[in-house]
Amino acid sequence: MAGDGRSPTGRCVVLFPFPSESHTTPMLQLAGLLRARGLGVTVLHADLNAPDPARHPGLAFVSIGESLPDEIASSPDLAERVMSLNAACEAPFQAALEDLVRRGEPVACTVVDGQWYRMLGAARRAGVPALALGADSAAAFLAMLAATRPRADGHAPVQEADRLDEVVPGLEPLRVRDLIGVDGSDDGDTVLRFTASVAGAVRGASLGVVLNTFDAIEGPELAGIRRELSRPVFAVGPLHLAGGPPVEPQQHVLDGGCLEWLDARPPRSVLYVSLGSAARVDRAAFEEMAWGLAGSGVPFLWALCPGSVGGDDDEPPFPEELHETVRRRGKVVAWSPQRAVLAHPAVGGFWTHGGWSSIMEAVCEGVPMLVHPWLADQTGSARCVTRRWGIGLEAGRVVERTAMARAIRRLMVGEHGPQAPRERARLLRMQARECVAEGGPASLAMDGLVEFILGL
Missing domain, CATH: 3.40.50.2000 (Glycogen Phosphorylase B;)
Structure with missing residues (x-):
């Protein structure tokens, strides 16, 4: 007590x-x-x-x-x-x-x-x-x-x-x-x-x-x-x-250098990736996600919980061909201080499973989202992000590398720039703080x- x-x-x-x-x-x-x-x-x-x-x-x-x-x-x-x-x-x-x-x-x-x-x-x-x-x-x-x-x-x-x-x-x-x-x-x-x-x-x-x-x-x-x-x-x-x-739990004091790594990146250039603690991704979907990130050309910070990829108890290995890409452009950690990461000026987008707490944290920091729902209420939350509030895109349940790379580029850069969803996200951020x-x-x-x- x-x-x-x-x-x-x-x-x-x-x-x-x-x-x-x-x-x-x-x-x-x-x-x-x-x-x-x-x-x-x-x-x-x-x-x-x-x-x-x-x-x-x-x-x-x-x-x-x-x-x-x-x-x-x-x-x-x-x-x-x-x-x-x-x-x-x-x-x-x-x-x-x-x-x-x-x-x-x-x-x-x-x-x-x-x-x-x-x-x-x-x-x-x-x-x-x-x-x-x-x-x-x-x-x-x-x-x-x-x-x-x-x-x-x-x-x-x-x-x-x-x-x-x-x-x-x-x-x-x-x-x-x-x-x-x-x-x-x-x-x-x-x-x-x-x-x-x-x-x-x-x-x-x-x-x-x-x-x-x-x-x-x-x-x-x-x-x-x-x-x-x-x-x-x-x-x-x-x-x-x-x-x-x-107040972070004691086992999460070390964040793997997330914030220091972000400090060296330009404003709004990094895609933050986290599918929550409950999602279990099979090996094939994991590799498609990794190739999609590599193919997008976008720097990324990926919080990948141990055991979140099927068949692996420890940190899952990337395909051999991706090691150099991850080393140069991405950073993979077992845990990240999500609120601090989303608030960091280098983060320009959030690939999320659509859990309500994650969505609220992104809304409150004005970060546009790529929503990849897995279960329960997440499909409904994804629908609200895309069709109701207009602050992101839905990835869909099927993970395919070419489509994912295209969606990432569209979220982060966009054919005509990502300003419309980004501006709407900024408005919601202001309204949340006023609330x-x-x-x-x-x-x-x-x-x-x-x-x-x-x-x-």
């Missing part, structure tokens, strides 16, 4: 992040903002991928002590794994929450990640009001709600293959294929069961929703969620911008969230 979770207000909020980095990070950023506004914060957490309390002074950390069956780790289906995690953690979470209340902790409410749909019901049984934090986009959240309506109310045609390219009414510009899990590797029935479980729990057991987004990029989606739920929706993002500089400034929409939303919590 780090800190004692106490507060000047005499009230405490209990947070429960989902145990993956892309979900834990925004939850802990929210924790810091709540703490700064006078609330005590206790973070209940799973032992799986547990957060490091030393990085978050002032917060109290309590393990729920879950016991996970072996099949959770071995299941190849992402949605099935998440549902199994929910089943395994529901009772331990409820017991830990009840223990806090029994010990006299002044718990005002709990905020659980939206993936923890079973925890909303567990909190209600424990007698604790609950809110859900959506770590993904408002568009993804609205798509889950809309796709699980009864068909008579406009159920999206998620299982009809001949309608995959239809735009979904009320979710423009998303097509059916852009909805979570559709046209992907996950079993369609499993994904629909998962999204229905999330939507049902939010509708039935949450008092409100907190989202890491802002009106300038997702105003219509936020309005749609408010219509769907008829309860408070707090758009408090961009959380990473409001929360200040990150989190004192008196801005995100700041006011945080004030409203704290007032709502204290009123429970």
Whole structure:
């Protein structure tokens, strides 16, 4: 445990992040903002991928002590794994929450990640009001709600293959294929069961929703969620911008010289490449990516996590013919300080998997994107980047070296210059900063969230 979770207000909020980095990070950023506004914060957490309390002074950390069956780790289906995690953690979470209340902790409410749909019901049984934090986009959240309506109310045609390219009414510009899990590797029935479980729990057991987004990029989606739920929706993002500089984990202190390497490059000349920590690229796709980067003629910084290429436990070797090109024009590292990299003046584009945290970080630094979605909500996010905001290109799921080289050159240079998407990206950057400034929409939303919590 780090800190004692106490507060000047005499009230405490209990947070429960989902145990993956892309979900834990925004939850802990929210924790810091709540703490700064006078609330005590206790973070209940799973032992799986547990957060490091030393990085978050002032917060109290309590393990729920879950016991996970072996099949959770071995299941190849992402949605099935998440549902199994929910089943395994529901009772331990409820017991830990009840223990806090029994010990006299002044718990005002709990905020659980939206993936923890079973925890909303567990909190209600424990007698604790609950809110859900959506770590993904408002568009993804609205798509889950809309796709699980009864068909008579406009159920999206998620299982009809001949309608995959239809735009979904009320979710423009998303097509059916852009909805979570559709046209992907996950079993369609499993994904629909998962999204229905999330939507049902939010509708039935949450008092409100907190989202890491802002009106300038997702105003219509936020309005749609408010219509769907008829309860408070707090758009408090961009959380990473409001929360200040990150505290990096100890194992990431060494960044492989990323920033020094960028210092020697001209402004907006480097393509930053990172497909996230969850993507697993097969050997053939990896080599096509490498050849595409080489063929583009563009300098690149590639953050390539160990184990992210199929069949390799260590750093994957490049094809022999590419070693000299990589040495002269590119830099490959196992990890990079992504926020600092995106903020560096030498970075002119970002080849990303389309995870929401990565997109928000790029938006906040005004960096145009080449989006290469792999799973879950990433196809929808790619659609927003390209068709809604006009700040990038979509790479598509099939990796082919010639097409990738062409897309990279188009993003970084363009036939008539990349100024249109770059200018739009700069506008969004300015709007994001205005949003989190004192008196801005995100700041006011945080004030409203704290007032709502204290009123429970």
